[in-house]
Amino acid sequence: MAEHQVLVASNRGPVSFERDAHGNIVAKRGGGGLVTALTGAMQLAGGLWIASAMSDEDRERARDGHFDVDVEGTGYRLRYLSFPPATYDRYYNGISNRILWFLNHYLWDVPRTPRFDDGTQRDWAAYRRVNQSFAAALHDEAGQLRSEPLFLVQDYHLSLVPAMLRKLRPGALINHFSHIPNAGPTYTRILPTAIREELLAGLLGADVLGLQAEVWAENFLTACRILPGTRVDFRRRSVQWQGRTVRVRVYPVATDTESLEAAASTEEVASISRRLARWRGDAKLILRVDRTELSKNILRGFLAFETFLRRHPRWRRRVRFLALLNSSRGSIAEYRQYMRECMHAAGRINAELGDDDWSPIRVVVGDHFPTVVAAYRLYDVLMVNPVYDGMNLIAKEGPVVNRRKGVLILSENAGAFSELGRHSICINPFDVLQTAEALAQALEMEEADRGRRIRGLRAAIRRGTAERWVRRQLDDLEAVRLLREGRGST
Structure with missing residues (x-):
């Protein structure tokens, strides 16, 4: 060189x-x-x-x-x-x-x-x-x-x-x-x-x-x-x-693990983490972080969560779904329509399955990296379910700084699957029912299994550097x- x-x-x-x-x-x-x-x-x-x-x-x-x-x-x-x-x-x-x-x-x-x-x-x-x-x-x-x-x-x-x-x-x-x-x-x-x-x-x-x-x-x-x-x-x-x-x-x-860890240790991220923890309460936290992009499969993710709550009603009020979304390609009509469908689905699910004290889904649209890192620290389940994705760095970022032995649910059509699949719960991203049952499996997983999986994820992620x-x-x-x-x- x-x-x-x-x-x-x-x-x-x-x-x-x-x-x-x-x-x-x-x-x-x-x-x-x-x-x-x-x-x-x-x-x-x-x-x-x-x-x-x-x-x-x-x-x-x-x-x-x-x-x-x-x-x-x-x-x-x-x-x-x-x-x-x-x-x-x-x-x-x-x-x-x-x-x-x-x-x-x-x-x-x-x-x-x-x-x-x-x-x-x-x-x-x-x-x-x-x-x-x-x-x-x-x-x-x-x-x-x-x-x-x-x-x-x-x-x-x-x-x-x-x-x-x-x-x-x-x-x-x-x-x-x-x-x-x-x-x-x-x-x-x-x-x-x-x-x-x-x-x-x-x-x-x-x-x-x-x-x-x-x-x-x-x-x-x-x-x-x-x-x-x-x-x-x-x-x-x-x-x-x-x-x-x-x-x-x-x-x-590869993801920049050093920058992520540095961001996770800042007081700003710690402060946001405390606020998110108060909002979560004693519930488990399912997280997704995505651009409002058709390929990210946000809508099926919401529908899978709805199916999970209906098939496993004991989890109502015991779990929250946080979707941190960053607007993308709003000039394209298909993207605007898709975002409307996603927001409508989240609202309908909250209306039908929530109550005055508990809304199952919280959607936050914006670009604020410290909030993303704070949420990474707190999730119990990270949903990464793109229909197709070249890599998907969210799957590599979350486990690096997570502090709750969070489980990764990962689409078999994400490029990251070849590196991380054996340590995640694999899903067909088009199969809403399978994704719903993956949520149940992740939330009910024994702590020892969660620990083994996140250690495997971190080892695989750290093998690659930019x-x-x-x-x-x-x-x-x-x-x-x-x-x-x-x-x-x-």
């Missing part, structure tokens, strides 16, 4: 800009272990992070070209790309959110949606233009370095960048990492033929393609077989494409470089 700088590309950058009370533009660091890991890689080897300008203040800074900024003692070298609002909307909402996200989380109501038309083609053209701008910016920045950098391209927003960058720099060392699931060939065939082939060919421009879990890697390898001209080797997890070998690898994203996640990707790119130079092996 010392010889090769790192160029990172992502839709959202590690720093956002806003105006303070005096009207000055100030920088705010993004959260999460991935920002920490990728920043660390750049600081160790040198490099640059390229992202989209999201706000007016971001766009103002984008006019500076690449620039340096210091946030909370961490230095960043950044370049933000500014796009016309209509172009960005088509790229981000039209394709990334409405098509690629829905595709890879199996969210379409297939008898009715999607319907591809002229608007889809205009959206795809915008998606292509934005990806081309990222590829051109990466090429431009790489040309100013003394040696060829390592390119780390992030997620489904930038699926075409690897092939576009490859055309500009045939010898580039490119990794593309998908943070979301991969739907596999059957669902991918829903896409218009030209779009799906361009999408797959775009990704195959990389040297190494990373996914969160084995199941998503297998899905991608199988999907590649629908692209004419590919040869897939499942044993070696590679794809032969246009005379090149593309390696498909699994890099499970630094190891990025280091493995850089090491695999380095192996490709050595192989090209005749100094490595397959």
